[in-house]
Amino acid sequence: MALEKNDIKLGLVPLIDAAPLIVAKEKGFFEEQGLNVTLSVEASWASIRDKVAAGLLDAAHMLAPMPIAATAGIDGVGVPMMTALSLNLNGNAIAVSQSLYWRLQLDELTPISVGERLKRVLEADRAAGAPPRVFAHVFPFSPHHYELRYWLAGCDIDPDRDLQLVVIPPPQMVRALRDGSIDGFCVGAPWGAVAQAAGIGRVVLNKYQIWNNSPEKVLGVTRAWAEAHPQTHLALIAALIRAAQWLDQPANRSEAARLIVEGHYVEATPETVHESLAVGAPGKPENAGLVFHAGAATFPWVSHALWFVGQMRRWNQLPPGIDGDALARASYRPDLYRAAAAQFGMPCPAVDLKSEGQHTGIHTLSPDHTIELGADRFFDGAGYSPS
Structure with a gap:
């Protein structure tokens, strides 16, 4: 036609x-x-x-x-x-400034461990009277925004009280981290890797770790x-x-x-x-x-x-x-x-429709078992059913 x-x-x-x-x-x-x-x-x-x-x-x-x-x-x-x-x-990364990275004193890069250390730093900042840390995402209606909030809330960090969230276009993220106007960001590839390669920030998590695939x-x-x-x-x-x-x-x-x-x-x-x-x-x-x-x-x-x-x-x-x-x-x-x-x-x-959060590896979807799907876990072990 x-x-x-x-x-x-x-x-x-x-x-x-x-x-x-x-x-x-x-x-x-x-x-x-x-x-x-x-x-x-x-x-x-x-x-x-x-x-x-x-x-x-x-x-x-x-x-x-x-x-x-x-x-x-x-x-x-x-x-x-x-x-x-x-x-x-997949494809997104959460990166933080070099100074925040050293404050976090991370033993491992998992959503729970990074979240626990970040919560500790934010509490210490608040006790010292410091202004809220600023984290950026790319758009109000974006996976970056929702996965950032999902991760923070899952680590008992209130994204509206404990942090300031702002919107910055992806190509401007690295510059904002370099000039100190933000402390961290969630952005798509390659900008997390660009920040790390330039010595401006460190990638601490990726999207797959928060919600697989x-x-x-x-x-x-x-x-x-x-x-x-x-x-x-x-x-x-x-x-x-x-x-x-x-x-x-x-x-x-x-x-x-x-x-x-x-x-x-x-x-x-x-x-x-x-x-x-x-x-x-x-x-x-x-x-x-x-x-x-x-x-x-x-x-x-x-x-x-x-x-x-x-x-x-x-x-x-x-x-x-x-x-x-x-x-x-x-x-x-x-x-x-x-x-x-x-x-x-x-x-x-x-x-x-399909459920999420129940599969740790390759699986097939009933009634059609010819199509393989990948892992779909959430970092906090939650399940999601569209019903």
């Missing part, structure tokens, strides 16, 4: 997990689908949101909760958005754009699934790093970009590093959307009276994913 639109402008923020968009462009996967794609590197998530809402971008690399917040009308713009494709799992970025579009361009939308999804499959082949990670560096999509040293893509064992769903396709990583689980809705409620972002289930299902569209995947016979989950 003919595409409604061939010339497409996609936005991305300079992060390693934008790799599916970059690979689909540079390796010709978009072209195979009849798409002529221009990639636009944007300075912040607010810029991505505003330009997609205004139609200046057709679609974009987005934080997984952004379409939910947009559809709920709580993001300051209120243009309903949706996703039918997850771009990756948790969702991170998605392909986001407005609902109106998707309805006006259904075949173009499916073509975008299909091309990005192909790119994700390619990325999770271990032999391709080095080439992906070269494409990111040579295209100047992320202004970091080649060594840092290569390191960010080389973490773990690509192609295996138990990988603690960036996963792009293995373990149904590209599937837009409605249960993931429901978890984010729950965090929005927990932290008083979502007004009462909003139907959380309807919001999640309007924002995450696995039906469209299945339609795109069917074009090349790729198996995908037959259900939209």
